[in-house]
Amino acid sequence: MTAPLSPEAAPPAVATLSPSESVLASVRESAERIRLEPEALELLKTPWREIRAQLPVRMDDRKLRIFEGYRVQHNGARGPYKGGIRFHPRADIDEVRALAMLMTYKCSLMELPFGGAKGGVMCDPTRMSETELNRLSRTYMQHINMILGVTRDIPAPDMGTNAQTMAWMMDAYGQMHGYTPGIVTGKPVELGGSFGRDQATGRGVAVCMREYARLEGIDPRDIRIVVQGYGNVGSWTCRIANEYGFRVVAVSDVKGGLANPAGIDIAALDRWAAVAGSVAGFEGAEPITNEQLLATECDYLVPAALGEVITGENAGAIRARVVVEAANHPVTPAGDAVLAARGITVLPDILINAGGVTVSYFEWTQNIQQFRWALDRVNQELEVRMVAAFGDLMARAAKDGTRARQAAFDIAVERVARAIRLRGFV
Numbered sequence: 001m002t003a004p005l006s007p008e009a010a011p012p013a014v015a016t017l018s019p020s021e022s023v024l025a026s027v028r029e030s031a032e033r034i035r036l037e038p039e040a041l042e043l044l045k046t047p048w049r050e051i052r053a054q055l056p057v058r059m060d061d062r063k064l065r066i067f068e069g070y071r072v073q074h075n076g077a078r079g080p081y082k083g084g085i086r087f088h089p090r091a092d093i094d095e096v097r098a099l100a101m102l103m104t105y106k107c108s109l110m111e112l113p114f115g116g117a118k119g120g121v122m123c124d125p126t127r128m129s130e131t132e133l134n135r136l137s138r139t140y141m142q143h144i145n146m147i148l149g150v151t152r153d154i155p156a157p158d159m160g161t162n163a164q165t166m167a168w169m170m171d172a173y174g175q176m177h178g179y180t181p182g183i184v185t186g187k188p189v190e191l192g193g194s195f196g197r198d199q200a201t202g203r204g205v206a207v208c209m210r211e212y213a214r215l216e217g218i219d220p221r222d223i224r225i226v227v228q229g230y231g232n233v234g235s236w237t238c239r240i241a242n243e244y245g246f247r248v249v250a251v252s253d254v255k256g257g258l259a260n261p262a263g264i265d266i267a268a269l270d271r272w273a274a275v276a277g278s279v280a281g282f283e284g285a286e287p288i289t290n291e292q293l294l295a296t297e298c299d300y301l302v303p304a305a306l307g308e309v310i311t312g313e314n315a316g317a318i319r320a321r322v323v324v325e326a327a328n329h330p331v332t333p334a335g336d337a338v339l340a341a342r343g344i345t346v347l348p349d350i351l352i353n354a355g356g357v358t359v360s361y362f363e364w365t366q367n368i369q370q371f372r373w374a375l376d377r378v379n380q381e382l383e384v385r386m387v388a389a390f391g392d393l394m395a396r397a398a399k400d401g402t403r404a405r406q407a408a409f410d411i412a413v414e415r416v417a418r419a420i421r422l423r424g425f426v
């Protein structure tokens with residue numbers, strides 16, 4: 001957890017919030033605004049089900065390593081549980097719980113017929129071989145398959161996992177239950193994945209930025225963006241934002257950052273990163289550190305990597321007008337309070353990065369129908385849903401005089417609560 005600047009800047013209670021408590025803080029605030037009945041709030045406070053599994057994996061050096069893995073199913077009132085699986089050293093139970101909660105509200109905000117879940121394994125996939133990752137993915141699936149199902153819980157990729165991980169998991173599930181492509185989304189296209197799923201999260205981010213620019217009445221060519229993270233989400237955000245005309249003036253990944261006020265040539269950067277394995281060392285821009293990146297002067301700052309990167313400590317240094325939350329939970333409540341006080345707009349994660357789960361929904365429906373959509377159709381349907389959700393959220397914020405995150409949670413919590421009531425849970 002991050003410490004506040006000083007006790008005055010943020011009360012200790014805020015500073016000590018765990019990731020799941022931070023998400024819950026938004027839900028509690030929302031519950032007050034929408035006058036949610038206390039019993040419904042009680043149901044939303046904790047996940048419906050959590051499993052922790054011991055995952056023994058024989059490593060390439062023949063030694064046995066025991067990993068710890070989780071699947072958290074937060075709320076299933078609106079449909080089967082949905083959410084990715086994270087392989088990361090920081091993917092502990094509380095982090096996974098927070099991410100599962102965010103999935104409940106993300107699916108609700110996007111009107112997808114899903115509840116929210118998340119999985120995680122505490123490991124460092126960058127230090128594991130392909131065969132080790134294959135064994136870990138299968139072992140994880142063997143230990144959680146009993147709570148999954150095409151109409152029960154459908155995992156997907158998240159940080160540290162990708163289409164290959166989903167292929168191994170689908171195969172492991174198939175060995176136990178028979179061929180079941182709809183058991184995971186984000187699969188390789190050859191194994192029933194959807195066209196456009198790999199770029200979907202970044203596309204959703206870029207569409208929202210384009211819509212926000214339209215709202216501001218500014219041409220994207222006059223908007224400078226800074227993107228933290230050049231993985232799946234960050235890199236596709238840069239590519240598609242660039243197509244819309246936005247100028248990418250700084251990017252970074254774990255190995256370092258780059259800045260070029262005139263705009264980075266994204267196609268050239270991609271060619272470099274494909275060979276170097278990182279954006280670091282690219283000659284078309286000046287090297288900068290991650291702290292410098294966050295403090296780079298720009299219009300839209302896009303954290304697209306880890307959670308909790310903008311905190312009570314560094315939010316004062318941000319020199320952007322708008323923070324676009326492409327990552328899940330990149331701003332702590334203390335950071336959010338500082339940004340609000342400084343008049344910086346925050347476009348919330350449950351809208352901004354929802355393009356991924358939206359195309360996961362399309363993939364799931366295609367699998368159930370044993371049918372395939374062309375890429376154009378996927379992108380067009382994604383666009384329609386992102387634009388509609390963006391418009392609804394902005395209209396609600398304007399009507400209620402709330403910030404975008406508050407409006408997003410108000411809409412999402414209301415819908416979940418309606419499903420809870422209709423099912424007769426309260």
Ligand code: GLU
Pocket residue numbers: 082083084085106154155156157158159185186328353354356357358360
């Ligand atoms: N992991 C992604 C997210 O955080 C996608 C989840 C999914 O496709 O189910 O939204």
